[in-house]
Amino acid sequence: xxxxxxxxxxxxxxxxxxxxxxxxxxxxxxxxxxxxxxxxxxxxxxxxxxxxxxxxxxxxxxxxxxxxxxxxxxxxxxxxxxxxxxxxxxxxxxxxxxxxxxxxxxxxxxxxxxxxxxxxxxxxxxxxxxxxxxxxxxxxxxxxxxxxxxxx
Amino acid sequence: xxxxxxxxxxxxxxxxxxxxxxxxxxxxxxxxxxxxxxxxxxxxxxxxxxxxxxxxxxxxxxxxxxxxxxxxxxxxxxxxxxxxxxxxxxxxxxxxxxxxxxxxxxxxxxxxxxxxxxxxxxxxxxxxxxxxxxxxxxxxxxxxxxxxxxxx
Amino acid sequence: xxxxxxxxxxxxxxxxxxxxxxxxxxxxxxxxxxxxxxxxxxxxxxxxxxxxxxxxxxxxxxxxxxxxxxxxxxxx
Amino acid sequence: xxxxxxxxxxxxxxxxxxxxxxxxxxxxxxxxxxxxxxxxxxxxxxxxxxxxxxxxxxxxxxxxxxxxxxxxxxxx
Numbered sequence: 407x408x409x410x411x412x413x414x415x416x417x418x419x420x421x422x423x424x425x426x427x428x429x430x431x432x433x434x435x436x437x438x439x440x441x442x443x444x445x446x447x448x449x450x451x452x453x454x455x456x457x458x459x460x461x462x463x464x465x466x467x468x469x470x471x472x473x474x475x476x477x478x479x480x481x482x483x484x485x486x487x488x489x490x491x492x493x494x495x496x497x498x499x500x501x502x503x504x505x506x507x508x509x510x511x512x513x514x515x516x517x518x519x520x521x522x523x524x525x526x527x528x529x530x531x532x533x534x535x536x537x538x539x540x541x542x543x544x545x546x547x548x549x550x551x552x553x554x555x556x557x558x
Numbered sequence: 559x560x561x562x563x564x565x566x567x568x569x570x571x572x573x574x575x576x577x578x579x580x581x582x583x584x585x586x587x588x589x590x591x592x593x594x595x596x597x598x599x600x601x602x603x604x605x606x607x608x609x610x611x612x613x614x615x616x617x618x619x620x621x622x623x624x625x626x627x628x629x630x631x632x633x634x635x636x637x638x639x640x641x642x643x644x645x646x647x648x649x650x651x652x653x654x655x656x657x658x659x660x661x662x663x664x665x666x667x668x669x670x671x672x673x674x675x676x677x678x679x680x681x682x683x684x685x686x687x688x689x690x691x692x693x694x695x696x697x698x699x700x701x702x703x704x705x706x707x708x709x710x
Numbered sequence: 711x712x713x714x715x716x717x718x719x720x721x722x723x724x725x726x727x728x729x730x731x732x733x734x735x736x737x738x739x740x741x742x743x744x745x746x747x748x749x750x751x752x753x754x755x756x757x758x759x760x761x762x763x764x765x766x767x768x769x770x771x772x773x774x775x776x777x778x779x780x781x782x783x784x785x786x
Numbered sequence: 787x788x789x790x791x792x793x794x795x796x797x798x799x800x801x802x803x804x805x806x807x808x809x810x811x812x813x814x815x816x817x818x819x820x821x822x823x824x825x826x827x828x829x830x831x832x833x834x835x836x837x838x839x840x841x842x843x844x845x846x847x848x849x850x851x852x853x854x855x856x857x858x859x860x861x862x
Contacts, residue, residue, distance in 0.1 A: 614763070676785075
């Protein structure tokens with residue numbers, strides 16, 4: 407249910423993992439590579455992961471969702487390697503009996519991915535490249551582990 | 559972008575319609591046939607549509623989303639005919655530059671579908687069958703057209 | 711003559727896809743009253759669509775229009 | 787000896803996937819201090835993972851552990 411892969415992600419495949427008779431709703435989040443961020447043109451992206459730990463952390467997010475929304479089932483696949491504009495970087499699928507929970511749990515998942523999953527993004531622009539990080543301005547050892555940071 | 563079909567819906571196909579360089583997020587809602595509703599076991603469902611009007615109303619929902627979230631692009635496919643448990647009845651895909659809007663606009667779309675799109679569901683149970691309707695307890699000609707009813 | 715499309719339980723209840731009325735022009739309210747009188751149709755919760763748009767009770771229906779009865783919807 | 791995996795800009799900055807320290811046991815805080823002294827690494831924003839879990843400054847690292855430096859993440 408929680409996978410890091412260097413291959414293109416198929417939305418259908420991740421979705422199918424969570425479809426089940428008890429569920430009436432699936433919400434997917436699909437993160438794609440956007441061309442412009444704050445006016446700056448991205449040419450491509452590279453994602454690097456610490457795969458063993460990343461999959462553990464994805465599972466942890468699924469467990470957290472289970473605690474908050476006991477009827478939810480979650481599947482997450484994140485891609486690594488070089489990605490072009492519009493390529494899919496991540497697919498999160500959450501199924502629930504009723505739709506409201508699926509939206510909430512799904513949004514929780516993407517917030518948490520950006521906090522605790524060891525995956526890094528390198529942006530390639532026309533005039534350079536840079537590893538992106540610390541967007542959330544975490545101060546790791548002052549607030550305890552990022553697992554304790556609650557999503558905004 | 560707005561389609562009524564008697565064929566199985568492919569999530570990937572609907573998703574691809576909204577993926578574009580300006581978007582960094584796609585949120586899908588996938589409605590599937592749930593086996594139990596309030597303890598009652600559903601065997602299958604049948605959806606019937608007034609297809610020409612349903613597609614017009616789906617487009618209207620897309621237009622309303624454009625008004626509220628100008629950067630959003632929406633695609634909706636709804637299936638008709640006989641569906642088994644876990645079959646996909648509807649897929650809504652919304653892409654936006656930033657994810658928050660995609661969740662909100664998507665949820666708006668499903669609420670509106672349940673209000674204004676001429677599609678009807680017949681439930682088949684072990685002990686009978688029934689056309690479902692009026693779940694929202696609309697009083698059509700007292701509040702004006704359902705187009706004016708705001709989602710809760 | 712005005713042709714009125716029926717869907718879902720209305721189609722099953724009336725036993726027809728299309729109801730035909732002799733009139734050439736009438737208001738939505740009149741149309742519903744007519745149907746209520748002729749068929750055992752509960753018109754309280756019905757909407758009428760003219761040319762694929764929801765119509766108001768005072769809107770008029772003529773022979774050229776595509777008319778349909780819209781019971782409470784349950785898609786999604 | 788303790789082997790420490792490096793990712794992203796740390797991997798590029800240190801020029802290696804894995805940094806090896808001679809010690810057999812030390813705390814996370816000591817490990818970061820050691821790395822800060824040896825390499826031009828900004829340890830302020832670094833987390834340390836022990837056996838694929840985030841570790842606290844007082845946690846101890848030994849030779850059997852899988853250790854990694856985790857710069858601020860940017861997936862999703």
